[in-house]
Amino acid sequence: MSTTGNEAARDTAGPATSDRAAAAHRRGGRSPALRMLATRSVGAVAVLLAVTVVVFLFVHLAPGGPEQALAGREATPEQLAAIRARYGLDDPLWQQYLRYLGALTHLDLGTSLLRREPVTRSIGQAAGVTAPLVLISWLLAAVAGTALGMFTALRAGSRLDRVVLALTVLAASTPVFATGLLLAWVFGIQLDWLPVLGAGRDGGDRARYLVLPILTTTLVLLASSTRFARVRIGQILEEDQVTFARARGLSTSYVLVRIVLRNAAVQTITLSGAVLIAMLGGLVVVEQVFALPGLGTLLVTAIGARDIPVIQGVTLVVAVAVVVVNLVVDLLCLAVDPRMRRGLEVDR
Amino acid sequence: MSPAGIVLARRPRARRFLAGPGVPPGVAAAALFLGLVAVWVVAPGLAPHDPALIRPGDAYQGPSSAHLLGTDPLGRDVLSRLIDGARTAVLAPLTLAAGTIAVSTTLAVLAGYLRGWVDAVISRVVDVLYSIPALMVAIVIVGVTGGGFGLSIIVLLVFGLPANVRVLRAAVMERAALPYVEAARTLGVSTPRIMLTQLVPAIGPLVITSFFLQITFAIVDLSSLSFLGLGVPPGASDWGRMMAENRATMSANFFSTAAPGLCLAAVAVSANVLGDWLYTRYEQAGRSR
Numbered sequence: 001m002s003t004t005g006n007e008a009a010r011d012t013a014g015p016a017t018s019d020r021a022a023a024a025h026r027r028g029g030r031s032p033a034l035r036m037l038a039t040r041s042v043g044a045v046a047v048l049l050a051v052t053v054v055v056f057l058f059v060h061l062a063p064g065g066p067e068q069a070l071a072g073r074e075a076t077p078e079q080l081a082a083i084r085a086r087y088g089l090d091d092p093l094w095q096q097y098l099r100y101l102g103a104l105t106h107l108d109l110g111t112s113l114l115r116r117e118p119v120t121r122s123i124g125q126a127a128g129v130t131a132p133l134v135l136i137s138w139l140l141a142a143v144a145g146t147a148l149g150m151f152t153a154l155r156a157g158s159r160l161d162r163v164v165l166a167l168t169v170l171a172a173s174t175p176v177f178a179t180g181l182l183l184a185w186v187f188g189i190q191l192d193w194l195p196v197l198g199a200g201r202d203g204g205d206r207a208r209y210l211v212l213p214i215l216t217t218t219l220v221l222l223a224s225s226t227r228f229a230r231v232r233i234g235q236i237l238e239e240d241q242v243t244f245a246r247a248r249g250l251s252t253s254y255v256l257v258r259i260v261l262r263n264a265a266v267q268t269i270t271l272s273g274a275v276l277i278a279m280l281g282g283l284v285v286v287e288q289v290f291a292l293p294g295l296g297t298l299l300v301t302a303i304g305a306r307d308i309p310v311i312q313g314v315t316l317v318v319a320v321a322v323v324v325v326n327l328v329v330d331l332l333c334l335a336v337d338p339r340m341r342r343g344l345e346v347d348r
Numbered sequence: 349m350s351p352a353g354i355v356l357a358r359r360p361r362a363r364r365f366l367a368g369p370g371v372p373p374g375v376a377a378a379a380l381f382l383g384l385v386a387v388w389v390v391a392p393g394l395a396p397h398d399p400a401l402i403r404p405g406d407a408y409q410g411p412s413s414a415h416l417l418g419t420d421p422l423g424r425d426v427l428s429r430l431i432d433g434a435r436t437a438v439l440a441p442l443t444l445a446a447g448t449i450a451v452s453t454t455l456a457v458l459a460g461y462l463r464g465w466v467d468a469v470i471s472r473v474v475d476v477l478y479s480i481p482a483l484m485v486a487i488v489i490v491g492v493t494g495g496g497f498g499l500s501i502i503v504l505l506v507f508g509l510p511a512n513v514r515v516l517r518a519a520v521m522e523r524a525a526l527p528y529v530e531a532a533r534t535l536g537v538s539t540p541r542i543m544l545t546q547l548v549p550a551i552g553p554l555v556i557t558s559f560f561l562q563i564t565f566a567i568v569d570l571s572s573l574s575f576l577g578l579g580v581p582p583g584a585s586d587w588g589r590m591m592a593e594n595r596a597t598m599s600a601n602f603f604s605t606a607a608p609g610l611c612l613a614a615v616a617v618s619a620n621v622l623g624d625w626l627y628t629r630y631e632q633a634g635r636s637r
Contacts, residue, residue, distance in 0.1 A: 058492050166374075169624065173564045173616035175588070177575045178609040181595055185606075189598070274478070281483020285572045289595075300576055303491030315488055318481070326479055 033334050033341045040330050044323045051319040055312045056100045060093075109316070110309035114302065119313040122298060127317070129206075130294035134276070134283065137214050141221035142272045146264075148222070149229020150256065156234060164226065172223035176282040180216040180289035187212060197291040213290045220282060224275050225268075232264045239263075265336040273329035277322050375625045378618035385615060388434035397425035399432035399585045411603060418601040420594050426604045429585035430611060436580060437587045438615065440501065441566035447505045448566075449559045452512035453551070457543050459513070460520025471517075474510045482507030483569050490578045500579040504569050512558050516551060523550040553630040560623030567616040587612050 067083040068075065075083070084090055088099065103110070109119035152161040171179070188196030195209050236242060237260065245255045284296030291297070295314055302310035334340050388394065402422045411418045417426035459470040486503045493499065523529065524547065532542050548555075571588035573579040580586040587608035594604040 061493055169620050170613075170617055173568065173620040174613040175568045175571045175575070175609075175616065177572065177588070177591060178613050181591065181598075181605060181609060185598060185602075277479060277481050278483075280481040281485075281487060281569070281572065284484065284487060285575060288576060299487065299491075303487070304577070308492070311488065311492060318484060322479060322481065 031341070036330070036334070036340075040327060044327055047323055048319060051316065052101060052104065053097065055315050055319075056097050058312055058315070059308055104316075109313040112302075112307055112310050114305045114307040114310070119309050122310060123295065123313050123317055126293060126295045126298040126314075129210075129292050130283065130287070130296065133210060133213055133217065133286075133292070133294065136210075137217035137221060138272065138276050140214070140218045141225050141275075142268070144218075145222050145225025145272075146229045146261075146268055148226045149231075150233050150260070152226075152230050153233040153237060161230075165230070168223040168227045170223075171219050172227070175285075176216065176220050177285045177289050179219055180213070180286055183212055183216055183219075184289065209290075209292075213286050213292060216286055216289070217279065217283065221275055221279055225272055228271050229264065229268060232267055233260055236260050236263045262336070266333050266340070269329055269332045269336065273325050276325055280318060280322070372625070374621055378621040381614050382618050382622070385434050385438055385611070388431045389438050392432050392435065394431055397428040399424065399428040401425075411601075417603040417607050420590070420601070420604045421597050426590075426601070426607055429590060430587070430607055433585040433587045433590065433608065434611075436497075436574075436584065437567070437571070437612065440497065440570055441563050444501050444504055444508070444566040444570065445559055445562035447501070448508040448562050449512060449555060451505065452509050452516055452558070453548065453555050455509065455513050456516030456520050456551075457547050460517040461524050461539075461543055461547055467517075470513065474513045477507060478510040478514075480507065483572060486569065486573060487576065487578060490573065496581065497579045500570065500573050504566065508562060508565060512562065515558060516554065519551045519554050520547055523547055553626070557623050557627040557630060560619050560626060563619040564616045564623070567612060567619070571612050 067080045067087075067089060088096060107120055109123070111117065112119050112122055115122055148164060152158075152164050155161050184196045187193050194211050196212065241263075242255060242259055245259050283294075284299060286292075287294045287296035288300060295317065298310060299314045301307070302314065402424060403419075404422065406419050417430065420426055420429070455470050455474075459467040482504060485507060486500055489503050490496075490500045529542060529546055532546055537545075570579065571586075574584075574586045574588035575592045577589070577592065580589055582589075590608040591605050591612075594601075594608075598605045
């Protein structure tokens with residue numbers, strides 16, 4: 001790759017220069033990748049602060065006001081007054097927010113009203129169920145989706161291509177609880193191969209309980225990742241660089257891995273991040289279908305019982321997860337695409 | 349064929365799914381099914397029984413001539429509840445999708461034609477919304493405030509904007525650069541008038557396509573909310589809620605859970621198939637022009 005070409009592309013506004021050091025110095029003396037990372041991190045912190053404000057306000061948005069939310073619906077007026085005094089609810093809002101932020105820095109998320117235990121403990125236990133479910137489904141869907149997308153893109157227009165396309169439409173538009181209940185009915189009840197309800201006790205047992213939830217989540221994620229990979233890889237296969245590579249007599253595997261996959265990588269990674277984030281709500285539903293004691297079930301139970309500290313805690317954890325996924329996606333893109341490391345415009 | 353042959357062969361451009369002249373059978377089936385549901389929506393009187401009538405003596409029945417799809421754990425007729433539920437199952441997603449697309453189109457035309465700071469503001473807001481899990485936020489907001497169906501529709505509307513604004517804005521920018529828009533400007537046509545009479549009609553087909561695809565997302569999200577017991581009030585014959593209520597007794601009457609599930613999936617898939625087909629037609633019309 002020629003350096004001068006890169007510089008010309010980068011400095012479209014100013015005069016083109018081939019001296020990369022000088023150009024970098026002008027922009028603050030850091031590499032574009034580090035600069036991007038810095039701005040993203042600052043942005044992530046800002047987003048998280050904004051989320052804490054919103055989550056803090058949950059208490060005040062709840063019907064009956066904060067004291068009702070904290071004391072429960074059957075509280076007497078005396079109890080309510082005691083709560084107001086104890087939590088300093090008569091202080092100015094900003095003082096209360098600072099106190100909340102201070103508690104957060106100690107990882108103190110309050111105490112669950114329903115379970116009578118620290119929210120962090122409830123969340124820790126629930127995450128032990130949700131984390132493997134999310135990560136395994138995500139990985140399976142990303143790998144299988146790209147493979148399937150490439151497989152069908154190479155056979156564009158064939159019967160297989162159309163069948164896969166029809167299946168992705170079906171899986172993507174069916175509500176996830178319908179997919180889950182169907183799988184549970186077929187594999188759990190009719191065939192009796194796998195357990196349908198709960199998360200089991202430990203290691204090997206839990207794995208068996210997680211098979212159907214993971215299968216359900218993967219199917220839904222797979223629909224979008226396959227479809228996207230199919231379209232993107234189809235586009236790249238039509239590009240001149242692929243024709244040229246074939247004309248040079250490069251092997252099929254070289255063309256597919258070095259040219260097609262590398263070109264599709266940035267968009268694929270970005271999309272799989274976006275799909276995962278969009279799927280978080282669906283995960284709540286999946287956990288409900290299979291009665292998994294994960295974060296989603298924790299959230300739904302807390303909503304039903306007006307257990308505000310738990311709702312706040314789970315919301316914060318989800319927000320952190322979203323921010324982390326976005327950062328990881330950015331980092332992966334930087335790692336995969338040299339153009340982005342040099343700060344060039346890349347269409348994502 | 350060898351792997352190398354697959355890559356090397358320059359095939360003629362294959363006919364894509366749902367493309368080409370005539371109406372493919374999949375699309376016809378989708379339209380037919382949506383037609384049936386539309387009949388249920390306008391004529392809930394077709395229901396053979398009172399959908400809310402509780403008859404404990406008739407509970408857990410399988411399909412029979414009196415109850416074509418059997419009864420649920422409270423002895424209510426499943427088919428009647430299915431027909432009665434068509435209104436919430438179809439009208440709410442339609443409203444949601446129409447609202448999303450109307451707001452998206454407005455924002456897209458403003459951003460794509462005016463550019464400048466208007467575009468900057470709209471695009472940044474859209475970027476932020478894009479990385480927020482919509483259904484998750486809806487679950488939390490509706491759950492915490494205890495707000496009903498209306499609130500869930502508003503929340504989902506806001507979070508449905510990003511993807512649509514992006515697609516439509518790109519289309520507006522493409523059109524805004526064409527000579528006929530410049531000609532209108534040169535003639536002294538006012539900016540709002542150019543937007544309404546030149547740009548909106550130009551992206552019309554894409555708007556309709558996005559509308560159909562948005563219906564699918566709306567059905568999935570709204571039914572997920574009612575499956576969780578949020579949004580629709582208890583006792584309502586909502587398809588998502590029916591599945592949540594009946595799934596524990598699935599082995600007694602399979603259809604009490606399967607029928608609403610199949611209907612939901614079929615409506616969502618039909619909307620998606622129709623949207624896809626329209627989009628392919630639109631794309632091809634653009635290519636041949």
